[in-house]
Amino acid sequence: MPSHAIPSPLLRARPPAPSAAAAAATGRRAPSRVVAALGGGGPAGRGMEQQQQLAGDGSRSPVKEKPLVSTIGKSTNILWHNCPIGQSERQNLLGQKGCVIWITGLSGSGKSTLACALSRELHCSGHLTYVLDGDNLRHGLNRDLSFKAEDRAENIRRVGEVAKLFADAGIICIASLISPYRRDRDACRVLLPESRFIEVFMDLPLEICEARDPKGLYKLARSGKIKGFTGIDDPYESPVNSEIVIKMVDGECPSPKAMAQHVLCYLEENGYLQA
Ligand SMILES: Nc1ncnc2c1ncn2[C@@H]1O[C@H](COP(=O)(O)OS(=O)(=O)O)[C@@H](OP(=O)(O)O)[C@H]1O
Ligand SMILES: Nc1ncnc2c1ncn2[C@@H]1O[C@H](COP(=O)(O)OP(=O)(O)O)[C@@H](O)[C@H]1O
Structure with missing residues (x-):
């Protein structure tokens, strides 16, 4: 099996709640408090298997199982509903296999083109x-977010969650x-099962991106008319372990078709283009 092949356990149904490791990486709390809230319920953390009541003679008899509800973030008393049609049936x-192809890079590096x-x-x-597309989503879902670091983080978190839903739908989400x-980015990666998050790093030098400047934003940033522009006066942390890196070859940037073929080959070789 190639190193990036999808192991068969990934085709099994996924657990509904994030693991402790995933929760730690995403900053989200794992559902540590599980309470039986319906009908009064038992103490927090009490499992369904423990839900028995004392009969008159002191012996324990099973009672009708109550669904376990959880607290996730600010959402209290929520319950995960399973649907009989799962990801594998949709796939x-x-x-094909549902996955997320996450393209990251400076403005003008060719993300949208790819x-x-x-x-x-x-x-x-x-x-x-x-x-x-980040630009497009900021016209709707993320219109309330700025380019401050915490808003960028929330932007990425939301898109990661949406992308995860698309992958669960069996779609190849770009x-x-x-x-x-x-x-x-890593927090988005851990939202998905291993191998279902494919990071593509547009490793183009700032000078190339700035020379392209199709929207004139670098010019505005250089003249101080846009503050906090990535690559100019705001950071870009390059990925270290991307599945795919798009870079210049002999001083030339690969054509859009060549970039697409590069990713396509990866998908083919690693079994994403079959269920
Ligand atoms: N301050 C600042 N920094 C970077 N980019 C800026 C900024 N202000 C506006 N824009 C435009 O917003 C597009 C990037 O949006 P994203 O949602 O992808 O950004 S982020 O991931 O939250 O950093 C980006 O689009 P692309 O050029 O396609 O990358 C820009 O057109
Ligand atoms: N592989 C490429 N070769 C030549 N020009 C490109 C290539 N990819 C993108 N461009 C051009 O660079 C500019 C920025 O591309 P775009 O996809 O909008 O970048 P981003 O989405 O990262 O901001 C556009 O004018 C686009 O036509």
């Missing part, structure tokens, strides 16, 4: 994709965001 229908070219190539070969902080 069988689509003939996302569109890849989506087109996959679509033409019969694969269902959906592109989550997320294209600057996502400048390693910690935020």
